[in-house]
Each structure stands twice: as C-alpha cells, then as structure tokens.
Amino acid sequence: MRIDIATLFPEMCEYYLNESIVGRAKEKGVFEVYCHNIRDYTLDKHRRVDDTPYSEQKGMLMQCDPIFRCFEAAAQGRKPHVIYMSPQGKVLTQNRCRELSQLSDIFILCGHYEGVDERVIEEIVDEEISIGDYVLTGGELPALVLVDGVVRMLEGTLSYADCYEDESHYSGLLEYPQYTRPEVWHGRKVPEVLLSGHHANIARWRREQRILTTLKKRPDMLESADLDEKDMAVIDNFNKMKNEQ
Ligand code: SAM
Numbered sequence: 188m189r190i191d192i193a194t195l196f197p198e199m200c201e202y203y204l205n206e207s208i209v210g211r212a213k214e215k216g217v218f219e220v221y222c223h224n225i226r227d228y229t230l231d232k233h234r235r236v237d238d239t240p241y242s243e244q245k246g247m248l249m250q251c252d253p254i255f256r257c258f259e260a261a262a263q264g265r266k267p268h269v270i271y272m273s274p275q276g277k278v279l280t281q282n283r284c285r286e287l288s289q290l291s292d293i294f295i296l297c298g299h300y301e302g303v304d305e306r307v308i309e310e311i312v313d314e315e316i317s318i319g320d321y322v323l324t325g326g327e328l329p330a331l332v333l334v335d336g337v338v339r340m341l342e343g344t345l346s347y348a349d350c351y352e353d354e355s356h357y358s359g360l361l362e363y364p365q366y367t368r369p370e371v372w373h374g375r376k377v378p379e380v381l382l383s384g385h386h387a388n389i390a391r392w393r394r395e396q397r398i399l400t401t402l403k404k405r406p407d408m409l410e411s412a413d414l415d416e417k418d419m420a421v422i423d424n425f426n427k428m429k430n431e432q
Contacts, residue, residue: 188218188290188341191261192330193254194297195236197222199327209335212344220334221261225249228256237300246301254307258294267292269313272326272333273302276315281356283316284336295333297326359412361405363396395421 192200200222229236237247268290318329338344340351355361366377380392398421401408
C-alpha cells in the first residue's frame with residue numbers, strides 16, 4: 188500500500204510514522220508513506236498557502252492551488268483514493284479501517300486554520316473522514332489515527348491476524364479482560380480459568396467476558412452484535428443478578 192499525506196507539518200507526521208509497530212512495518216516494506224509539505228507547492232514568494240475567507244473577519248483558510256499542485260505532484264497521474272480529514276466527515280470506524288486497508292493507493296489531505304477552500308474538496312476529494320465529533324487545530328493527528336488504524340491491519344504489520352481480530356470492535360464486541368504476571372497483585376488474582384490451560388474453558392470464558400464487558404461499557408454495541416442463544420443467556424443472567432441486588 189502507498190500512502191501520501193499532504194500537510195503543512197510533515198515532520199509531525201514523519202516522527203510518528205517512524206516509531207514503534209508502524210515504523211517497523213514501514214521499514215519492512217509493508218507500506219510506503221510520503222509526507223508532502225503543501226508549502227513547497229505555493230507560487231507565492233512569501234510561501235503563503237492561506238488567505239482570509241470571503242465575507243469573514245476571522246481566521247485563515249488554506250487556498251486551493253498549493254493543495255492541488257501538491258496532489259498532482261504526489262499522484263503523478265495515478266488515481267489514489269483521496270481522503271480529507273475533516274470534523275464534517277463520517278466518523279472513522281474499525282470497519283472503515285478494514286475496508287481502507289484493502290486499497291493500494293491513498294492520498295490524505297490535512298487541513299489547518301479554518302480548514303480548506305471548498306472548491307479543492309469538490310475537485311479532488313473522494314471522501315471526508317472525521318475521528319470524532321470535536322474540532323482539533325489540524326488534520327495531522329486525525330491522519331495519523333487513520334494511518335495507524337489502517338496499517339495495523341495490513342499483512343506483515345502484526346505477527347498474527349488474530350492480534351487484531353480478537354480486539355475490540357473487530358467483530359462488533361469489546362475485548363475480554365487480559366492479565367499478565369504476577370498471578371496476584373495487590374491481592375487481586377488472575378482468574379483461575381486462565382491458569383488452567385484448558386483451551387475450551389478459556390475460549391468460553393473469553394466469549395462470556397466479551398459479552399459482559401460490552402454490556403457494561405458499550406451496551407449500544409450489543410444492538411447490532413451477532414449473538415447466539417448462549418450469549419443471550421449470559422446477558423439475561425447478568426441482568427437478573429443486577430435486579431436481585
Ligand atoms: N472550520 C472547520 C469546521 O468547522 O468544520 C474546522 C477546521 S479545523 C480547526 C482545522 C482542520 O483540522 C480541518 O481542516 C481538519 O483537517 C482537521 N480536523 C479538525 N478536527 C477534526 C476531526 N474531528 N476529524 C478530522 N479532522 C479534523
């Protein structure tokens with residue numbers, strides 16, 4: 188997969204993309220990423236890339252031309268899927284990360300200031316993506332959130348696919364609780380079943396815990412989760428015990 192990021196702060200993105208799991212995946216060639224400084228594509232002698240919005244007294248808006256020239260230089264005639272990180276976009280989900288990980292060529296535009304001139308969005312953008320219903324100062328953190336979410340699902344990033352398949356959101360439920368050494372910490376013991384080595388019992392416990400964790404923390408997710416009779420019995424049992432308390 189090739190990813191291009193157009194930003195006014197390429198160093199911010201590069202720093203993150205060179206670190207940890209994502210950095211190692213890049214080094215191994217699981218994906219390529221190029222961070223472009225939009226300022227390198229302005230024709231303004233003072234390297235300006237923004238101007239005041241028409242009929243507004245406040246804020247600055249990124250202009251079309253530097254963004255468009257940056258896009259053309261990065262795309263070099265290819266047709267990448269163009270994403271504008273925007274608080275007005277559809278909120279990013281695990282499912283969308285999975286879908287995007289199937290693409291081979293993505294161009295991400297990061298806005299700044301008041302955002303970008305609407306006409307360049309109309310001209311090049313295929314999709315607007317938000318990372319949540321709040322407004323940040325720039326699109327760099329949202330772009331990194333997106334890249335991280337997508338890259339960790341590419342083959343070769345994590346050691347096993349079940350590293351992410353078992354995790355929260357992948358199958359519409361949250362993950363079960365996890366424990367590591369020591370067996371007892373501050374008087375709190377690791378659940379006995381996890382020490383038993385009995386695979387079937389551990390699998391059953393994990394499924395129950397996924398249901399219970401989701402029920403307690405994100406009950407809204409259960410409405411669209413794929414649940415069988417045993418799962419429903421776990422929920423009924425939990426609700427019964429709660430009502431009896
Ligand atoms: N004036 C814009 C609005 O009200 O919709 C907000 C502009 S915001 C201050 C500047 C830039 O940060 C945006 O162009 C976008 O790239 C990025 N941004 C801010 N919040 C975001 C979010 N929740 N998701 C994705 N990108 C965001």
